[in-house]
Amino acid sequence: MADALTDSNLVIADRIFTLLDAAKASLTYDSVTVQDVWFGDQNLVPRTPALCVVPGFARFELHAAQAMTENRIETYFMLYHGPVSEEQQSLRRTVGLANVIMTWLHRNHLQLYAANGDRLTVHNHIAEMEPGFAYKPKTLHHAVRMTWISITKTRLLA
DSSP: BBBBBOOOHHHHHHHHHHHHHHHGGOOOOTTOOOOOHHHHHOEEEEEEEEEEEEEEEEEEEEGGGGGGGEEEEEEEEEEEEEEGGGGHHHHHHHHHHHHHHHHHHHHHHHSSOOOTBBBBOOOEEEEEEEEEEEETTEEEEEEEEEEEEEEEESSSSS
C-alpha cells in the first residue's frame, strides 16, 4: 500500500459511491434496506430508500514553505425514503437508516483507499446530518442530507 492522496472531489465521490453500492444490501434499519445507490442527485428515484452520492465543495489551504496543500473535500449523500404521507414511521426509518449509513462509514472508511489499496485520504467523517424533505416528481419524500468530509494533503509541485 502506498499513499496516493488525492485533491479530487470526483475521485473521492466515485470511490465512496463504489463502496456504498457494494454494501447497500447490508445498510438496513427496521427491515428497510437501501435499494439503489446513484452517482449524482436524481430527478426520478424509481425505488426507495435510495442514496445519491454527489461530489461537493473542495477547499485547498496552501502551506507555502513546502508547496503543500491541506485539502478539505466535501461529498454529499442524499438519502430519499418513503412519501411524507407515512409521517411517523417514514421519518423514523429515514433518520434511522441515515444513522446506519453514518455508522457503517465511520467503522469502515475513516481513511479511504483506492481499489488497488493505495490510500486516498488522511481522514474522513460525516460532519453534518440534516433531515428534511425533498420533492421528486409527484412525490414529497422524507430525506436526509449528509456531508462527508475528506482531509488530504497534496504537493503542488510533483
